[in-house]
Amino acid sequence: MPNQTFKVNGRVVTVDADDDLRLLWVLRDLLGITGPKYGCGLDVCKACTSHINGKAFNPCSVRVADIKDTDEITTIEGLPATVGKDLHPMQEAWLQLDVPQCGYCQPGQIMAAVAKVRQAREAGRDITDADLDEIRNICRCGTYARIRDAIKEGAKEM
Numbered sequence: 102m103p104n105q106t107f108k109v110n111g112r113v114v115t116v117d118a119d120d121d122l123r124l125l126w127v128l129r130d131l132l133g134i135t136g137p138k139y140g141c142g143l144d145v146c147k148a149c150t151s152h153i154n155g156k157a158f159n160p161c162s163v164r165v166a167d168i169k170d171t172d173e174i175t176t177i178e179g180l181p182a183t184v185g186k187d188l189h190p191m192q193e194a195w196l197q198l199d200v201p202q203c204g205y206c207q208p209g210q211i212m213a214a215v216a217k218v219r220q221a222r223e224a225g226r227d228i229t230d231a232d233l234d235e236i237r238n239i240c241r242c243g244t245y246a247r248i249r250d251a252i253k254e255g256a257k258e259m
Contacts (some may be wrong), residue, residue, distance in 0.1 A: 102117045102118055102119050102251035103117075103119075103120060103166075104120070105115070105117075105118050105120075105127070105165045105166065105168065105169045106152070106170045107169065107170055107172050107173075107174060108170075108171075108172065108173045108174065108176075109128070109132065109173075109174040110174070110175060110176060110178055110179025110182065111179055112181055114132060114251055115134065116131045116165070117227065118131060118165050119165075120165065120166035120180060121164055121166070122164070122165050122196075123142070123160065123161055123162070123163065123164060123165070123173070124161075124164070124165050124168060124198070125137055125142075125149050125159075125160040125161040126138060126153075127160075128160060128174075128176065128254045130255065131136055131171060134176050134178055135207040136176045136177035136178045137151050137160055137174075137177070137207070137209065138209065139161065139206055139229040140161075140205075140206070140209075140239070141161070143161070143162070143241075144159045144161060144162035144254070145204045146206070146209075146238070147159055147206075147209050147213060147237060147239060148162045148205065148206050148208075148238070148239070149209055150207075150208075150209035150210075150212040150216075150238060151174060151175060151176045151177075151212055151246065152173075152174070152175040152176075152215075152216060153168075153172055153173070153174055153175075154172060154173055155173075155175075155216070155219060156216055156220075156225070157212060157213050157216035157217070159208060168222045172176045172225075175212075176208070176212070177208035177211060177212060177243070180211070180212065180215065184259075187239045189211075189215065189255075189259035190257075190259050191211050191214050191215050191218075191219045191251070191252070191255035191256075191257070192211060192216070192255075192257050194213060194251040194252070194254040194255030194258070195207065195251050195255070197224065197247060197254065198247055198249075198250055198251045198254060199246045199247070200220070200244055200251045201242075201244065202242035202244055203241070203242050205241070206238060206239060206240045206241070206242075209237035209238050210236075210238045210240065210248055213236050213238050213253075214236065214248075214251070214252040214255065215259070217232055217233070217235065217236055217252070218256045218259050219259075220232070221256075222259075225246050227256065228252065228256045230249075233249050233252060233253075236252075
């Protein structure tokens with residue numbers, strides 16, 4: 102099997118993995134990074150949402166061979182380090198507003214939220230309800246109202 106090298110959560114890793122292996126399985130099974138959850142494997146549920154070079158993406162739908170050695174992958178485990186704190190402001194908002202019920206989708210929800218806030222800021226504006234409508238992460242518990250409130254709250258501190 103070929104070696105694949107990339108940066109994840111601030112450190113360079115090299116894994117021995119087939120080119121066609123999806124990055125989600127590399128993260129979870131080979132590297133022990135379990136924050137990105139397996140839900141559908143089809144880029145639909147978005148439970149595995151992580152960041153690649155600061156943008157949201159779903160590692161269940163990306164082959165490890167498509168990750169360049171210059172790419173930086175961030176999962177929920179590495180998110181606090183991006184702001185130099187124990188928790189990212191979005192995680193703090195999640196806790197403050199008691200968002201999760203079962204919690205399964207929450208890492209992906211938080212990662213999508215952070216990316217969406219960054220996207221709005223790069224466009225020179227605050228996050229809007231229209232932006233929140235673009236987030237397609239599925240929550241089986243239906244805590245969407247609290248998720249939206251937490252995104253708005255977390256955005257204030259980002």
